[in-house]
Amino acid sequence: METDRFEALIDAILAIIITILVLELPFASTGTWDALYELRYDFLLYAMSFIVCFDFWNYNNNLFSIVNKIDSKVVWSMGITLFVFSFLPYITLFVGEHFFLFFPQFVYGLYFITIVILLIINSKLLKKTDPANIALYIILNKQYSLYGTIPLILIGIFIGYFIYPPAITVCCFISLFGVWIIPKIQYHLK
Template sequence: METDRFEALIDAILAIIITVIVLEIPLASLGTWDSLYELRYEFIIYAVSFIVCFNFWNYNNNIFSIVNKIDYKVIWTMGATLLVFSLLPYFTTFVGENFYAFFPQFMYGLCFIITAILSIIIGKFLKEADPGNIALQLALSNHYPLYGTIILVLIGMIIGYFIFPPAIMICCLASILGIWCIPKIQCYLT
């Protein structure tokens, strides 16, 4: 199966998710800096969620630019991933309204971990669906950044449970930076 329509669907869903996230930011009650400052946590988690969405789009865009064909396993696993990922607006609002509470931060991090696990599975299915594609096989040869994401967010959950709940969101953001930096570091080391 060709990938063009599938990629367009992913792009459309991500655009809707980002739109819903920004629409969930409440309006400042008064036209003052103080009332805008009261919404600082909503804006912080929005910025993190936007970066998460952009990173997800960028990762998939880069992978699907070299994919020649997909099968039903890729489609259904990506569908499950997008289902989990579509909860991001809800958890963004949940965290924004309960910034220092553990449970909202935990649910935000859990969404992140499940998305990373499903991305690893999608990589496996993509390699199976297009076994002759050497570029794809090399691009998906290791999932260290995704494993790093899972480990880092789990560490954030432990810190968040015992000490500081926003550590989960901070670890989510740090893992994205890791996904961007680790491949570049690996290139310099080889």
């Protein structure tokens, strides 16, 4: 199976998710700076969620540019990943509404971990589907950043449970920049 139409589907779903994210941003109750300041956590979470969407698109765009073929297992695995990914606007709104409570923060961290686990599963299925693709093997074998996300967010969950719930969002944020984006920049600079 060729990947062009599948990539277009991924792009369309991510465009819809980003649209829903921006539509879910709450409006300021009045036209003052104070009213905007009250929404700072909503805007922070929107920015993080946008970066997650963009990074997911970039990851898949780069990955599928070297994939030669896919099968039904890859399609269904990516479908499940996109299904879980589609909850991002809801989870973002949930955390924004209850920023200092543990449970919404926990759901946000668990969401990040779930997406990472699904990406790892997708990587394994892609390697099985296209075993002769050496470039794919090289790229997918250097995914230490995905594995590093899980313990980092688990640390945030631990800190969030016992001390400060927003530590989970902070660890998710650190995982975005420290574990996903910076290693990619360093990889491209070499």
